[in-house]
Amino acid sequence: MASHRASHRASRRWFGRGRTRALLATGLLLGVGAVGTSAYWSTGATVTGVQATAGAIHIDLAGAQRVKPETYAWTDLGGNLSTAGGSQAKVIRVRNNSTGAVRFSYDLAASAPNTTFGNALQVTVRKGGSVSGTSCTGGTLVGGAGANLRTYSATVGTISSWSAAPYDDLCVQVTLPAGSGVTGGSTAALTFTFSATQVVS
Numbered sequence: 001m002a003s004h005r006a007s008h009r010a011s012r013r014w015f016g017r018g019r020t021r022a023l024l025a026t027g028l029l030l031g032v033g034a035v036g037t038s039a040y041w042s043t044g045a046t047v048t049g050v051q052a053t054a055g056a057i058h059i060d061l062a063g064a065q066r067v068k069p070e071t072y073a074w075t076d077l078g079g080n081l082s083t084a085g086g087s088q089a090k091v092i093r094v095r096n097n098s099t100g101a102v103r104f105s106y107d108l109a110a111s112a113p114n115t116t117f118g119n120a121l122q123v124t125v126r127k128g129g130s131v132s133g134t135s136c137t138g139g140t141l142v143g144g145a146g147a148n149l150r151t152y153s154a155t156v157g158t159i160s161s162w163s164a165a166p167y168d169d170l171c172v173q174v175t176l177p178a179g180s181g182v183t184g185g186s187t188a189a190l191t192f193t194f195s196a197t198q199v200v201s
Contacts, residue, residue, distance in 0.1 A: 056099035059106060059196040062092055074192075077172065085178035087134040094194060095167040096159040103160040104196040108142070108170070110152040111191045118188045120180035121149040127156060129171030136171035149174065149190065158199055 062074070077090040096104060108125065112118035124146055129139030143154030159166055174190070176182060 057102055057104055057196060057198050058097045058099065059104065059194055060095040060097040061194065077174070081174075081176045084176050084180050084182060087173055087175040089131045089134050089136045089171060089173040091129070091131060091169050091171045093167050093169050094156070094159070096161045096163075096196075097166075098161040101160075101162050103158055103199045105155065105158045105199050106194055106196040107153065107155050109154075109193045109195070110149050111193075112150050112188050114150070115186070115188065116180075117176075117182045117186040118150060119148075120176055120182055121188065121190070122146045122175045122177055123149040123152050124173040124175070125152075125154070125156075126171045126173075127168055129169075131171060134173075136173040139171060142170070146175065146177075 074090070074092060077088055077092075079088050081088065094106065096102065098104070110123050112121050124136055124144075125142040126136045126139035127142050129136045131137075142156055143152060156170070157168065159168060172192070
């Protein structure tokens with residue numbers, strides 16, 4: 001039976017206005033959010049002696065939306081890194097909000113503009129982690145610590161829609177390492193993409 005996928009994208013640009021813009025201009029800003037569409041489908045297939053059916057696969061970010069199209073602005077991760085060596089860390093909830101009994105595996109990929117700022121950024125993701133100050137701690141490391149954000153890609157795990165807690169909490173930390181050479185006033189709009197594939201077993 002063919003695999004089916006649903007994806008969400010995360011993107012947001014930061015723009016200041018008036019005094020706010022003047023105050024933020026000296027910092028190093030990163031904007032993060034989520035905008036995406038979801039693939040709805042319902043299908044079934046019969047083979048000798050077995051009937052395999054599927055519900056509607058649906059992956060949600062941060063809540064139980066199941067709306068189409070979906071928009072999620074992850075404004076709490078975006079902000080001012082202030083100086084090289086600064087970090088921002090926040091938790092995002094990834095939910096299996098499928099129709100029917102559906103189990104999916106999902107991947108996370110990240111990207112940033114091909115600029116001095118974008119190329120310098122690093123990302124650390126911890127499944128089940130929590131925020132401590134401006135860092136992620138605990139949980140299970142996904143894809144390596146301090147990975148280059150522009151090329152980050154990792155398989156996170158599986159979530160079942162019938163589970164008592166059909167979601168994962170991912171702590172995402174974005175860091176601008178010391179010695180990066182990035183100057184004040186730099187901006188970057190980051191993108192995180194969550195892709196789900198149904199697991200048929």
